[in-house]
Amino acid sequence: MALKDKVILVTGGTSGIGEGCVRHFASLGAKVVIASNQREPGEALEEELRAAGQDAHFVFTDVSQEDSVQSMVARTLHFHGRIDGVHCNAGVWAKGKATEFNDAVWEKVMGVNVKSVLWTAKHVIPIMENQGQGVILITTSVAAQIGFPSHALYCASKAALEAIIRCLAVDHAGKVRVVGISPGTIDTPMLAATCEGWDKPVAELYADVARRIPVRRLGQPQDIAQAAAFLLSDEASYINATTIVLDGGTMALPPW
Ligand SMILES: NC(=O)c1ccc[n+]([C@@H]2O[C@H](COP(=O)([O-])OP(=O)(O)OC[C@H]3O[C@@H](n4cnc5c(N)ncnc54)[C@H](O)[C@@H]3O)[C@@H](O)[C@H]2O)c1
Structure with missing residues (x-):
């Protein structure tokens, strides 16, 4: 199995897409570290997966804060001694036009959706470079490509991630592979x-x-999880610096 014994850290792993990925990766034999800011669901998921004989640890994390991300990475290393893949998936959604913009919404959306990925990259890349390999998978959105009404900041945060994917892949080429998944609905x-x-x-x-x-x-979380497992696996070793759209064909629709 493609992810057997791989150490995979999933942020936002206690709900929706992230939870679906955690369950799927664990079922494929991965050693999964679940990171999120939802303590009770995280502890319950860890317990459920372990009771089923799977390898799971929950780490309470606020991905927008560097010290919390640093501790998430350190604890993953402490559990397993290596990190094969990180799925940066935690995200928040916010509605609003530029005319309603303020610093608080910037901090919330850019902090969780974008800064978190940079903190994670900062702390995980030296470990992956030291290992000689690793994969960073980032959940973006079709919102990176579409002008959704009243979603300027959310769309901008997802477009920023697509640029970060390209830049990380170029800067850490040869050792770290960086890919995105762009879910639709x-x-x-x-x-x-x-x-x-x-x-x-x-x-x-x-x-x-x-x-x-x-x-x-x-789409269901399992649709994303199946593609994510492939992208994190060695079978996808030539897929790099790009984002795969998983939208059931939505982006191909005509605009009327
Ligand atoms: N659902 C969709 O249709 C859709 C479409 C495109 C992209 N996405 C993206 O997919 C990702 C997952 O979304 P979802 O739909 O599963 O949402 P969700 O709300 O079900 O899950 C979001 C997860 O992120 C975690 N999270 C939020 N803030 C955090 C923080 N500060 N620190 C740590 N964890 C934090 C939450 O605890 C939760 O586990 C997001 O990045 C979202 O933008 C979702």
Whole structure:
């Protein structure tokens, strides 16, 4: 199995896409470290996976803070002595036009979505370079490519990640492979939160969206997890400095 015995750290691993990835990687035999700022779900997931005979540790982390990221990386190294892959997936969503912009929303969105990835890269790359190899996988979004109404900062944060992927891959070439996954509409608590304030119940909104997506359904965390496992594996060793879109064909739709 492609991830058997690989040490994989997943940020935002207690909900939605990250939780789906943790469950899938662990089922493939990876030694999974679950990092997030949701303590109870993290401890419960660690316990559940261990009870099933899988290898999992939860590390409470605020990825927007350097000291917390440094400790997340140090604890992963302490558990396993190496880090084969990091999936930088933690993210927050915020709605708002530039006319509603303020420092607090910048700190929240850029802190969790972008600064976190730079802190993680800063602390994990020396370990991967020392090992001679490692993979950093970053969850971006189709929002990096689309002008979603009232989402300027969220879209900008995801576009920044696509630039960071290219730059990290170039700067640390030969030892660290860096790739992105760009999900479309995935059925997670974050997606449900984006439906608040609309004039229809969530189920109806989801059905409308599913009818438009070329594969005629919303994505599930497992759809992302399967691609993520491949990208983190040695089988994807020639995929580097690029972002794979996982949107069921949404980006191919005409704009009317
Ligand atoms: N759901 C979608 O349709 C969709 C589409 C495109 C991209 N994404 C991206 O996928 C990623 C996962 O989103 P999701 O839909 O699973 O959302 P989610 O809200 O279900 O999960 C987000 C996770 O990030 C963690 N997190 C948030 N702030 C954190 C912090 N400061 N420190 C540590 N962990 C923190 C949360 O605890 C949670 O585990 C995000 O980066 C999101 O932007 C989601």
